[in-house]
Amino acid sequence: MSLLWLRFALGCYFIGLVYAFVALTRTSDLFSRIALHAASLGMVFHFVSLAELFLSGQVVWASVHNGESLLAFLSMTFFMIIYAIYQTTSPGVVVFPVVFFLTFVAAVDQQPVLLTQFVSHKGWLIAHIILIFTGYAALVLSFGASLLYLLQERRLKAKKSTSLISFLPALEVIDQIGYRSLLLGFPFMTLGLITGSIVAITTYGRMDFLDPKILLSLLMWAVYMVMVFTRWNSGWRGRRAAFLATFAFVAALAAWAANYFSAIHRFAAS
């Protein structure tokens, strides 16, 4: 049943995906409103899907696909918060495709749950998942904002008064969206990694630092920290910030992909 709701949500997010592509070429107020409503409806379905999963009693949260679903939901939540504050749907250009992709993968089929069988502290595990995913969602958003920043900066420098991509908010607004997501996401990411380590240590009794999942996670965290630091210390934005954000995003993707081949952080049946 939960999967069915998720597929409904996927249908709604598809409209958002189309919007993301259309918005790059032309501006339409009507379409951005439609996309917004579709996304909100999608979130309702998505919420129902997640709630059902949770109420079903098994902690199937720890399956890869359910994790992806949760991450997509959190990203949408961030998107909506930003919409509430800045009244702009433009981060959707990046957020919608990412959310669509995650939901799509999650909605394909149900995966068996393995990890939880070995975990002795379920509370820590749930904390780890929620914290780390909130961090991921914030990262997706700040990555999106840094791309939009580049786009808007190019546009202003090109001095074209009538450009196709005039839907973008002011440069400083985009900058604020990115910076705030970054600042908000960092503590979540850090706490998520700490709780993850606790789970690992209590389960296996030690930390295997050579495991690809742990290595990549640490790398991602390091890039994240460099981003926060350079921004705080010398106000990096524009090209350099976008470069770092892309790097962090790729590291995050790699860390996520490591789920499929890590010895200790694996959900799927082997």
Add this chain to the structure above:
Amino acid sequence: MRFQLIGVNHNSAPLEVRERLAIPESRLPDACRDLSAYPGIEECMVISTCNRVEIVAHTTNGHADLRGFLHQHFHLKPEELDAHLYEFREKEAVRHLFRVASSLDSMVVGEAQILGQVKEAYATARAVGAVRGQLDQLFSRAFAVAKRVRSETAVGSSSVSIASVAVELAKKIFGTLEGKTVFIVGAGKMSELAARHLMAHGCASIFVANRTYDRAIGLAQKFNGQAIRFDDLYSTCDRADIVITSTGSPHAIFRREHGEQFLARRKNRPMFFIDIAVPRDVSPDMAKLDGIFTYDIDDLQQAVSSHVADRRKEAELAEAIITGEVERFEARLHTLDVVPTIVSLQDHLETIRQAEIDRVRGRMGQLTPEQEIAIEALTRGIINKVMHTPITTLKTAAKESEATTVVDVVRRLFNLHDKEKEAEPPAKKNEVGTRP
């Protein structure tokens, strides 16, 4: 419809002529009073702005000597003035007024000020009693048309002055200008204007630097700002978010290395340079720095002219709206013209009917209620059938130019004219005539 309009604008008359005709705001009520006392004028109004002086009047016969009034009022000889005047009557006067109110006749098409100016002129004329029924209708329609044009076309949407384009760009960079700091380098008229616009949009503080320190102080005082010595320019400039520069320096005064310094001290917060100096004050390689945006006079001019082109396209749409509105207004006025005639025709026939019934009743003696009803229905039916064609003809004619002729014929045929004069006081007639 006996509207007349006469005047000069920026196209028809040079500034010297417009200057002589311009009426200061304080003297506008007197001018309206003088004009309404002029022979042949029923209602009138005077619009005087820096780009136009116009008289709009509703006259007794449609041929009042408005030129004569201008000559007399401004003490000008016909040869000094007449060549610059344009004059419109009836439908064309309506069209011109609609175009003026919608800002299609403005020097900068689509500028928003003119509507406010026309509204003020209207209020002034109304206050002295020069505007009543006919002009009242004309102007309320003109304001509605202007509103329609503004909401249905994009004729007024893009900025078309250097200063407002600068504000628009600044907003694209900073979002809100609330709390931003402006630095004027080189005190000039244009930079002062741009600064004034920026301040009006929320910029909080201003610095002024000029080679002559006294001029910097003078300009800074105007804005409640702070004058900076030219030697301190580079050490203070990073405090500004927006720099407007217009010095007469033969070389660029802001170069890449300055930009790098500013950005380092500002922690890379963006800076916007508006360079209106020729030769340029900001070297072109500044723009290569991330976070520094420079617009020179050509860039700004280009933005302005592309906006002007946009507006011209929109103005064509607006003209179509106006043509439709003029037709509608004319049709409505004509319909109003025939309404009194229809009413008196109905009254006239009703009087005859009543008189005939009374006469017959005397001969036939007491009638039963059924008979009363039958007679009532019979006579009413006849009257309605007889009246149907003349009323339809009148209503149709109202929409065409022959309205007055048809109205005259009907009035003469039924001898309505004299009767109406005896029966209706003039005030009531006026009321019927102006009812929408």
